[in-house]
Amino acid sequence: MAVESPLERERRAKVARGRAEGREPYPWSFPGRVDSGVVRAACTSLAPGGEDLDHPFRVGGRLKIVRQHGKTAFADLEDLAGSLQLILRVDVLGESDYRAWLADLDPGDLLGADGVPAVSRRGEPSLLVRRLTMLAKAITPPPEKFHGLQDVEERLRRRYVDLLASAEVRERFRVRSLLVRELRQYLDAAGFLEVETPVLQAVAGGAAAAPFVTRSNYLDRDLQLRIAEELPLKRLLVGGLERVYEIGRTFRNEDLDSTHSPEFTELEVYWAYADYHDMRRLTEGLFDRLRARTVELLPDRPETVRAAERFRPPFATIDFVEELERRSGIDDLLSKSREELRSLAWATGSTVPENSSTGTFLDKLFEHYVEPSIDRVTFVMDFPAATTPLAKRHRSKPGRVERFEVFAPGFELANAYTELTDPDEQEERFRAQLGERGDDRYAYDADYVEALRYGLPPTTGIGIGIDRLVMALLGLSSIKDVILFPLVRAR
């Protein structure tokens, strides 16, 4: 246990004093509480200096600050609905209670109050308090009242302090939750079934990324945490579930930076008897819906509204190959050999390893020549076949697959395919990928190929990074701003 500071000693003394005087500082419950907005609403009919003695209310929340004036004191109590001023008066509470409470109250205490709506002479909606109840005495003082908690490290390590000190941070995470709810409602209404597939897998597949490895004592073998949701979900379409989605944590054993987190929340949607054009329309509808919801939730934040409005259709569209050729001046990109592409990629200053795949070099070129120019939400269409083994070849463009990605300025938001359904071609593509990369990071999932042999309907699928989507909608630049407890080093 940490060494007790003088401030904490003072507060423990107040705990003991409360108990000695019959005021339990950590009670069991506090029934009948309304949120602060109810009291503020009840104040609207009152004139300054007015009180509504006939309609008592009970509120509870965190004490932010106390302003004492001898025989009257004002205290700001904050709950999720906002802040409410409490008026404490010696002539209402009685001399001894008034003195005892003011001696024992500290910023940060969780406090209950019974009283009546009242508007102060200066016009502030308030609760004129008849009775106070300590709900939880705070031993550790909260951050400074005006500046709040500034230390970035502390804000991440102790997110609860960040939250209790900042209504803005509370609001941000509340909005994230409501946006995810909206997303579920949209997909549910479109006939999609929410499912849950395994996080623990023998071999993590569906993407190329380093997995986290753990161990099952029961099976006496290593297991990996999933790096994508894709392969189990498509198996469900083989099984006839037709339209499924999963929102879940996905893990990649890689670096954390402003757009990457080792654990992140991913939405994947799979839709049988539909192709990537259908998926594009579904995605545009989803973006528009989330845009509207964001603006509805945060109408008074101009920067957020501006960020969200970028998600209003129609969206910019570019062709991967045409745009890359136009911006780089490279001709006939698709006929270049792996060695040629490697030289071109290295010429941009990239240091990707020599044995990287053709797809990797193409991605590097796109990243260098095209991504910096993306200044709005943009659909990038029809990637070269070498960039993914899971998409179906393009029905009319040779050397391409039916794949689109959605980019927001600065990062990728989503990745969608018309899914490859031919089992023999899938097997070949997996093997080609293995052979080309020369490493075992892209696992060959034999059971998935086996599943395709039973027949996967024509299908489209998409993966959307929820953390990044929330970032983009709210106009935030760091993924840590939308993850409650980002990974931090043990201290």
Add this chain to the structure above:
RNA sequence: GGGCCCGUAGCUCAGCCCGGUAGAGCAGGCGGCUCUUAACCGCAAGGUCAGGGGUUCGAAUCCCCUCGGGCCCGCCA
């Protein structure tokens, strides 16, 4: 992996360049005040200057190492 920056009271920050008794505001303590909104006035208190080592008569300050964090670059289809 490379570069730059940061770590001082519970919190927000000065002090560091140019070495010489560790400062302020908020919060907390004591006293005053019946309408404040970061209330106000007075008094007293509060420190592992991230940790370790070095230079020096003397280190928060200069040097080295370590830990933690931030930003940029690289890597991660």
